[in-house]
Amino acid sequence: MPLTDADLVARVLVNDDHHAFAELVRNHQSAVRGLLRQLTRSDLALADDLAQETFLRAYKHIRTFRGEAKFSTWLYRIAYNCFREEARKRKEFVGIDEAQLEAEPDPQTVDPALKHDLMHALQLLPLHERTAIVLCCQNGLSHDEAARVLEIPLGTVKTNVLRGREKLKKLLAGWGPA
Amino acid sequence: MDEMDELLQEDWLDARLRDEAPYIDDAGFTAAVVQKLPARAPRRSFRSVILFAITFVACLAAYLISDRGRFLIVAAERLAAMPFGYICAVALLCTVVITAVGASAAFFTANDRPLDGLVRLFR
Numbered sequence: 001m002p003l004t005d006a007d008l009v010a011r012v013l014v015n016d017d018h019h020a021f022a023e024l025v026r027n028h029q030s031a032v033r034g035l036l037r038q039l040t041r042s043d044l045a046l047a048d049d050l051a052q053e054t055f056l057r058a059y060k061h062i063r064t065f066r067g068e069a070k071f072s073t074w075l076y077r078i079a080y081n082c083f084r085e086e087a088r089k090r091k092e093f094v095g096i097d098e099a100q101l102e103a104e105p106d107p108q109t110v111d112p113a114l115k116h117d118l119m120h121a122l123q124l125l126p127l128h129e130r131t132a133i134v135l136c137c138q139n140g141l142s143h144d145e146a147a148r149v150l151e152i153p154l155g156t157v158k159t160n161v162l163r164g165r166e167k168l169k170k171l172l173a174g175w176g177p178a
Numbered sequence: 179m180d181e182m183d184e185l186l187q188e189d190w191l192d193a194r195l196r197d198e199a200p201y202i203d204d205a206g207f208t209a210a211v212v213q214k215l216p217a218r219a220p221r222r223s224f225r226s227v228i229l230f231a232i233t234f235v236a237c238l239a240a241y242l243i244s245d246r247g248r249f250l251i252v253a254a255e256r257l258a259a260m261p262f263g264y265i266c267a268v269a270l271l272c273t274v275v276i277t278a279v280g281a282s283a284a285f286f287t288a289n290d291r292p293l294d295g296l297v298r299l300f301r
Contacts, residue, residue, distance in 0.1 A: 012296075018215055018218070020213070021215065022208050022209075022211075025207070025211050025212070029207050029208060030202040033202045033207070034199055034200065034300075037202075052207075053239050055211045056211065056214055059216075118195065120193050133195065137195040138196060138199045139198070165191060168191060169191060172191070
């Protein structure tokens with residue numbers, strides 16, 4: 001019977017078990033790296049560096065994980081914080097502001113060949129909508145969990161998901177169900 | 179009808195978002211992370227020292243209280259006077275008990291959840 005995240009975390013806490021932590025990394029690496037790839041707009045090297053930093057921080061602070069949320073939710077939060085810090089360092093992180101909204105692509109001008117490429121379409125969304133969509137629709141977090149990961153109000157998450165979806169639908173127009 | 183279309187669109191989009199999330203192959207990522215983990219802090223355990231000290235003190239006390247180990251000589255004399263069959267029976271009993279204790283310890287160590295293991299054993 002495979003061990004649950006809670007079992008593995010307990011082993012790390014009690015025995016400082018590196019094998020148990022490796023199992024946790026193996027179980028969650030794809031989701032965490034996937035999230036970071038979306039956040040960094042497919043900068044694979046940066047995404048993997050941040051993912052490594054995420055897991056190293058998780059190991060260092062594992063005693064602060066109280067099991068109130070899922071382990072994956074806790075990891076996403078660390079990953080998002082890592083990304084935010086890195087983006088601040090690089091001065092690339094922009095909040096929801098007019099400049100960013102203006103910079104959004106016009107669905108009419110998007111290369112038609114990319115219209116069926118959902119992953120590409122996702123990367124055309126502004127950061128806050130892209131993050132909300134990836135967390136809620138791709139990684140299966142509830143709006144409430146996503147709000148905790150992103151440290152923003154629940155209503156904002158719902159709005160971001162809704163707007164993101166609308167834009168995705170426009171970007172992928174013609175590829176939906178007939 | 180428009181609402182129906184909208185719902186269909188949303189289902190389709192959600193399904194594609196879930197299905198098209200690529201699984202990222204580990205490709206040495208876990209190994210790289212584990213390599214960077216800080217070394218385990220050496221555990222300072224005084225357990226063995228304490229056990230050794232208690233054993234030593236207990237042996238010393240027993241030796242002094244029992245007239246400098248006189249009881250050992252008496253026990254050896256009694257053992258020598260016992261019938262051979264009786265000694266064999268006691269030795270066999272001791273072997274069985276020690277084997278059973280060792281086997282159960284190995285069984286519990288091998289199973290992460292000893293109670294589950296016991297349940298499986300008696301099913």
